[in-house]
Amino acid sequence: MNQHETFENIALTEWVNxxxxxxxxxxxxxxxxxxxxADYFExxxxxxxxxxxxNYRVHVPRDQPExxxxxxxxxxxxxxxxxxxxxxxxxxxxLALDYGGNFLRTKTKIPxxxxxxxxxxxxxKSAQENS
Amino acid sequence: xxxxxxxxxxxxxxxxxxxxxxxxxxxxxxxxxxLPSIGYVHRGLELLAERHNFIEMAQVAERICGxxxxxxxxxxxxxxxxxxxxxxxxRAAYLRTMWAEMSRIQSHLLWLGLSADAFxxxxxxxxxxxxxxxxxxxxxxxxxxxxxxxxxxxGGIRKDVDAxxxxxxxxxxxxxxxxxxxxxxxxxxxxxxxxxxxxxxxxTAEDAHALGAVGPVLRASGHARDLRQLGYAAYGELDWExxxxxxxxxxxxxxxxxxxxxxxxxxxxxxxxxxPSGEIEVTFKGKRPQGETMIRLxxxxxxVCYYMCANGGKNLERFRVRTPTFANIAPLVHMxxxxxxxxxxxxLLTIDPxxxxxxx
Numbered sequence: 001m002n003q004h005e006t007f008e009n010i011a012l013t014e015w016v017n018x019x020x021x022x023x024x025x026x027x028x029x030x031x032x033x034x035x036x037x038a039d040y041f042e043x044x045x046x047x048x049x050x051x052x053x054x055n056y057r058v059h060v061p062r063d064q065p066e067x068x069x070x071x072x073x074x075x076x077x078x079x080x081x082x083x084x085x086x087x088x089x090x091x092x093x094x095l096a097l098d099y100g101g102n103f104l105r106t107k108t109k110i111p112x113x114x115x116x117x118x119x120x121x122x123x124x125k126s127a128q129e130n131s
Numbered sequence: 132x133x134x135x136x137x138x139x140x141x142x143x144x145x146x147x148x149x150x151x152x153x154x155x156x157x158x159x160x161x162x163x164x165x166l167p168s169i170g171y172v173h174r175g176l177e178l179l180a181e182r183h184n185f186i187e188m189a190q191v192a193e194r195i196c197g198x199x200x201x202x203x204x205x206x207x208x209x210x211x212x213x214x215x216x217x218x219x220x221x222r223a224a225y226l227r228t229m230w231a232e233m234s235r236i237q238s239h240l241l242w243l244g245l246s247a248d249a250f251x252x253x254x255x256x257x258x259x260x261x262x263x264x265x266x267x268x269x270x271x272x273x274x275x276x277x278x279x280x281x282x283x284x285x286g287g288i289r290k291d292v293d294a295x296x297x298x299x300x301x302x303x304x305x306x307x308x309x310x311x312x313x314x315x316x317x318x319x320x321x322x323x324x325x326x327x328x329x330x331x332x333x334x335t336a337e338d339a340h341a342l343g344a345v346g347p348v349l350r351a352s353g354h355a356r357d358l359r360q361l362g363y364a365a366y367g368e369l370d371w372e373x374x375x376x377x378x379x380x381x382x383x384x385x386x387x388x389x390x391x392x393x394x395x396x397x398x399x400x401x402x403x404x405x406x407p408s409g410e411i412e413v414t415f416k417g418k419r420p421q422g423e424t425m426i427r428l429x430x431x432x433x434x435v436c437y438y439m440c441a442n443g444g445k446n447l448e449r450f451r452v453r454t455p456t457f458a459n460i461a462p463l464v465h466m467x468x469x470x471x472x473x474x475x476x477x478x479l480l481t482i483d484p485x486x487x488x489x490x491x
Contacts, residue, residue: 031458
């Protein structure tokens with residue numbers, strides 16, 4: 001197996017410039033994903049060129065989940081950014097195609113924000129008793 | 132002054148075996164904009180990885196999808212093996228490759244049948260699925276399962292295939308090949324198929340790159356990008372080249388899949404002919420995954436990515452799957468813009484959407 005990959009942490013201020021640089025060098029956008037950590041949100045973006053995958057992470061404060069959109073650089077990013085918006089409650093500035101929170105149909109609004117407490121499922125017996 | 136109308140497409144629709152929704156904004160019969168929405172059958176399998184033992188999770192990963200099930204477990208196991216620093220034995224790598232190619236054939240034949248049905252070509256639909264059944268029987272003969280193979284495990288494979296069975300499979304794959312060549316010819320030359328697909332849903336090479344298209348959608352637009360070129364499993368030792376078409380329309384995507392079936396048949400034959408002998412797994416008792424990795428494989432629908440992060444515990448800290456269907460939503464939205472309403476089902480089908488993968 002021959003998977004070439006790198007991981008690097010970057011500052012939020014470098015986010016768009018990094019994408020521009022990669023786009024100019026002929027990279028394509030592979031994916032973008034978010035993770036809710038205890039004190040911050042982590043967003044990871046991956047670019048690929050000649051089967052080499054470069055992954056970059058930024059930390060976004062939980063109380064200010066804002067991220068500039070990469071859609072002007074990589075048009076493919078709009079689906080991932082809408083996903084970040086719907087799942088983590090991000091505000092994405094400059095998003096080319098904003099579905100206004102209607103891209104992912106979730107039962108709970110912003111389910112991965114970290115502020116959601118799931119209710120325990122009712123047992124069959126108690127459900128029957130209530131009906 | 133023209134007035135636009137919103138027509139809901141899905142989540143239940145004759146061409147959709149699984150739920151995905153599109154709001155089609157129409158000007159008369161022409162699509163002005165398509166607004167997709169997903170999330171109807173989300174299962175939270177990624178979160179399960181944070182709660183289940185990393186060895187058991189291979190079983191769950193296989194259940195992400197019922198069509199490319201084996202490749203999901205293969206990707207998951209490859210990721211864990213990377214984190215553990217394991218190298219699977221050559222025989223396991225060859226058998227993984229053989230089963231992955233069987234998955235590709237059955238997935239493409241399933242898709243060909245569904246598209247023939249969407250064109251209104253019922254007999255071609257039935258023949259595609261008849262041939263697929265021959266392949267599914269071979270999967271059952273070698274793994275014991277028809278949908279979930281259950282043969283991939285961290286460190287290798289769970290079940291070996293004896294030489295006699297491999298020889299029998301070699302004969303059956305040749306029978307299947309001759310049956311497939313007949314329908315492949317019809318798909319390629321038939322007027323009905325061409326009328327519904329040629330020049331429809333064109334995605335240029337530039338747009339395919341910019342919009343992050345993957346798999347047959349990307350290769351039908353002229354890009355020779357296939358993750359199997361990374362050489363994982365036994366691909367680095369087999370003779371093959373990515374299948375590429377240049378027209379970028381629905382017909383080109385159809386032809387790429389047809390040619391990929393022939394290529395997969397050839398790869399299976401090569402695996403059988405060159406099958407190494409020896410062990411089928413390596414042990415890693417007491418070892419636990421640590422670090423992070425991004426494993427990428429070529430599924431029937433395109434590039435799938437598995438991000439895994441582990442801290443030396445028995446569970447993964449983070450597991451993320453980016454499926455090819457998710458990557459192909461952006462190109463789909465672009466292709467639907469400006470098309471006729473009647474072409475929407477055909478264009479949608481030619482990205483071969485797998486909602487089950489998407490809603491992992």
